[in-house]
Amino acid sequence: MSLRRKRFRCFWMAIRQKSVKERLGLPNCAMLYRWKQEQLARCGPMAGSLEARVRELETELRRVERERDVLKIALVIFGRNE
Secondary structure, three states: OOHHHHHHHHHHHHHHHHHHHHHHOOOOOHHHHHHHHHHHHHHOHHHHHHHHHHHHHHHHHHHHHHHHHHHHHHHHHHHHOO
Protein backbone atom coordinates (compact mmCIF):
# COMPACT_ATOMS: atom_id res chain seq x y z
CA MET A 1 0.00 0.00 0.00
CA SER A 2 1.42 3.37 -0.98
CA LEU A 3 2.14 6.10 1.55
CA ARG A 4 -0.51 8.30 -0.05
CA ARG A 5 -3.11 5.56 0.27
CA LYS A 6 -2.12 4.93 3.91
CA ARG A 7 -2.50 8.64 4.70
CA PHE A 8 -5.91 8.75 3.03
CA ARG A 9 -7.02 5.65 4.93
CA CYS A 10 -5.91 7.16 8.25
CA PHE A 11 -7.68 10.42 7.41
CA TRP A 12 -10.88 8.60 6.37
CA MET A 13 -10.88 6.42 9.49
CA ALA A 14 -10.42 9.51 11.66
CA ILE A 15 -13.44 11.17 10.03
CA ARG A 16 -15.62 8.11 10.58
CA GLN A 17 -14.46 7.73 14.18
CA LYS A 18 -15.12 11.38 14.86
CA SER A 19 -18.66 11.17 13.48
CA VAL A 20 -19.40 8.02 15.51
CA LYS A 21 -17.95 9.64 18.61
CA GLU A 22 -20.14 12.71 18.14
CA ARG A 23 -23.30 10.69 17.45
CA LEU A 24 -22.77 8.61 20.60
CA GLY A 25 -21.79 11.65 22.67
CA LEU A 26 -18.43 10.20 23.71
CA PRO A 27 -15.70 12.48 25.08
CA ASN A 28 -12.93 10.92 22.91
CA CYS A 29 -12.16 8.11 20.48
CA ALA A 30 -10.23 6.04 23.03
CA MET A 31 -13.48 4.49 24.23
CA LEU A 32 -14.31 3.44 20.67
CA TYR A 33 -10.95 1.71 20.34
CA ARG A 34 -11.47 -0.07 23.64
CA TRP A 35 -14.99 -1.22 22.67
CA LYS A 36 -13.71 -2.44 19.32
CA GLN A 37 -10.91 -4.44 20.92
CA GLU A 38 -13.32 -5.96 23.44
CA GLN A 39 -15.71 -7.00 20.67
CA LEU A 40 -12.88 -8.49 18.60
CA ALA A 41 -11.69 -10.47 21.62
CA ARG A 42 -15.23 -11.68 22.33
CA CYS A 43 -16.04 -12.67 18.75
CA GLY A 44 -12.69 -14.27 17.94
CA PRO A 45 -11.60 -15.07 14.37
CA MET A 46 -15.04 -14.38 12.91
CA ALA A 47 -14.73 -10.70 13.77
CA GLY A 48 -11.43 -10.50 11.89
CA SER A 49 -12.98 -11.97 8.76
CA LEU A 50 -15.93 -9.59 9.05
CA GLU A 51 -13.58 -6.65 9.37
CA ALA A 52 -11.70 -7.80 6.27
CA ARG A 53 -15.00 -8.07 4.40
CA VAL A 54 -15.94 -4.53 5.48
CA ARG A 55 -12.61 -3.23 4.12
CA GLU A 56 -13.24 -5.12 0.88
CA LEU A 57 -16.73 -3.63 0.54
CA GLU A 58 -15.46 -0.12 1.32
CA THR A 59 -12.89 -0.50 -1.46
CA GLU A 60 -15.57 -1.65 -3.88
CA LEU A 61 -17.82 1.24 -2.83
CA ARG A 62 -15.06 3.77 -3.57
CA ARG A 63 -14.55 2.18 -7.01
CA VAL A 64 -18.25 2.30 -7.82
CA GLU A 65 -18.47 5.92 -6.63
CA ARG A 66 -15.59 6.85 -8.96
CA GLU A 67 -17.34 5.10 -11.85
CA ARG A 68 -20.55 6.97 -11.05
CA ASP A 69 -18.71 10.28 -11.02
CA VAL A 70 -17.13 9.54 -14.40
CA LEU A 71 -20.53 8.66 -15.84
CA LYS A 72 -22.02 11.91 -14.50
CA ILE A 73 -19.26 13.90 -16.20
CA ALA A 74 -19.71 11.96 -19.45
CA LEU A 75 -23.44 12.66 -19.32
CA VAL A 76 -22.78 16.38 -18.98
CA ILE A 77 -20.22 16.38 -21.80
CA PHE A 78 -22.28 14.35 -24.25
CA GLY A 79 -25.50 16.06 -23.24
CA ARG A 80 -24.16 19.42 -24.44
CA ASN A 81 -23.89 18.23 -28.05
CA GLU A 82 -27.60 17.61 -28.39
